[in-house]
Amino acid sequence: MESILQTLRQAPEYFSLIGLTDILDMAIIAFGIYHLFRFVRRSRSGQVVKAILFIVAAMALANEYVLNLRVTRTVLNNVVELGVIALVILFQPELRRFLEQMGSGKIKELFVAESYSTDLETAIKETVEAYAALSKDRVGALMVFERRTLLDDVLKTGTGLDCQVSAELLKNLFWNKAPLHDGAVIVRAGRIVGAGCMLPLSGNVNLSRDLGMRHRAGIGISENSDAVVAIVSEETGSISVAVNGMLKRHLSPETLERLLRLELMPAAQEEGKPTAARLSSVLKGIKGENSNGKEDS
Numbered sequence: 001m002e003s004i005l006q007t008l009r010q011a012p013e014y015f016s017l018i019g020l021t022d023i024l025d026m027a028i029i030a031f032g033i034y035h036l037f038r039f040v041r042r043s044r045s046g047q048v049v050k051a052i053l054f055i056v057a058a059m060a061l062a063n064e065y066v067l068n069l070r071v072t073r074t075v076l077n078n079v080v081e082l083g084v085i086a087l088v089i090l091f092q093p094e095l096r097r098f099l100e101q102m103g104s105g106k107i108k109e110l111f112v113a114e115s116y117s118t119d120l121e122t123a124i125k126e127t128v129e130a131y132a133a134l135s136k137d138r139v140g141a142l143m144v145f146e147r148r149t150l151l152d153d154v155l156k157t158g159t160g161l162d163c164q165v166s167a168e169l170l171k172n173l174f175w176n177k178a179p180l181h182d183g184a185v186i187v188r189a190g191r192i193v194g195a196g197c198m199l200p201l202s203g204n205v206n207l208s209r210d211l212g213m214r215h216r217a218g219i220g221i222s223e224n225s226d227a228v229v230a231i232v233s234e235e236t237g238s239i240s241v242a243v244n245g246m247l248k249r250h251l252s253p254e255t256l257e258r259l260l261r262l263e264l265m266p267a268a269q270e271e272g273k274p275t276a277a278r279l280s281s282v283l284k285g286i287k288g289e290n291s292n293g294k295e296d297s
Contacts, residue, residue, distance in 0.1 A: 055079065119190025123165035124260045127187075130170035131232055131239055132253040140234030141174040142184040142214050144199070145264055149225035151186055158183050158197030165192055174232075184217065184229075200224060204245065211247075218242040228263045230256065 059076045062069040127143060134141050144151065159180060163169065165187060173195050174181050180196035187193070199217035207216065218229040222242040229242040239251045241259050248259065 052083075119164060120264060121190070123187055123190040124257060124264065126165045126167045127170065127230060127260065128253050128257040130167040130174075131230065131256060133167070133171060134174060134232045135237040135239050135253070138234060138237040139171075139174055139176060139232065140181075140214055141170070141230070141232035142199070142218055143170075143230045144184050144186050144197075144218075144221055145228040145230070145260070146186060146188045146193075147226045147228065147264070149227065151188075151221075151225060151227065154184075154197050154199060154221070155186055155194040158186070158194045160194055161192050163192050165190065176234075184221075202245070215240060215242075215247065219245060219247055222246075228260065230260070 055076060058072065059080070061067050062073040062076060064070075064073070123145075131141065144154075169192070170185065172178060173185055183196035184199050185192055185195045186197055200220040201213070201216045202220040202223055204219065204223070207219065211219075212233070212235070214234070215231055218231045218240070219242045221227055222229050223245040226244070231240045231242065232238070233240070238249060239253070239256055240247055240249045241251060241256065242248075243263060251259070
């Protein structure tokens with residue numbers, strides 16, 4: 001207790017030693033660390049960062065003053081020497097995007113926090129309306145709602161667009177004779193930014209053989225990012241949603257809307273209702289529909 005009181009008494013002396021340049025110095029470092037964490041969170045590099053932290057912890061334990069693991073320490077030291085080159089290779093897409101945005105004057109996009117817009121609200125309503133019609137007519141559809149993980153590499157495989165989401169536009173894009181109907185539509189911040197985009201197929205060997213390429217592509221992009229994917233089966237007209245590698249099938253338009261709102265606008269969705277209650281109501285609706293639905297492909 002005495003040491004704490006002594007520290008508190010000496011605190012004014014410590015603060016008097018801090019100058020304006022010291023505050024600026026700490027602010028720059030804090031700013032950099034904060035946005036480094038945001039960058040990792042928005043990209044697909046989380047697992048890589050965990051591996052780096054594991055290596056750092058192993059090096060600390062192998063230190064001669066801790067466990068003194070000489071062979072392990074030598075190997076890890078050699079690994080770290082090549083680490084910078086390895087990181088440049090691993091994070092090449094993210095680094096390239098960062099430099100491109102710096103050159104194009106869009107650096108603000110990296111640092112401005114995301115917020116919900118009326119475009120996203122409209123996009124959900126129009127998507128549900130379009131999917132109800134597409135499901136009835138058994139027209140295949142594949143839409144990817146981008147969240148924190150940016151899908152610039154996927155956008156490069158299709159045709160770039162910049163327009164609001166509307167039910168009529170979606171029905172035209174997915175019409176089976178339209179030039180862009182085979183690929184996926186990418187939605188960013190409530191606006192369509194690409195169509196006819198090619199998605200990576202899922203590597204999950206345990207998926208049902210009934211699932212076609214459209215569903216496997218939807219699951220694949222949800223495995224590689226935090227995107228929310230809405231799918232309509234061309235064979236049965238069944239509506240599905242893929243999130244985090246999991247496919248929720250045989251959804252009604254009403255359940256599709258609840259799911260999209262819960263995933264894309266969690267803070268705005270039923271603000272006064274507990275999260276557990278929201279999840280319970282959505283999952284209950286999904287369970288009831290899955291029990292009555294037929295397998296689709």
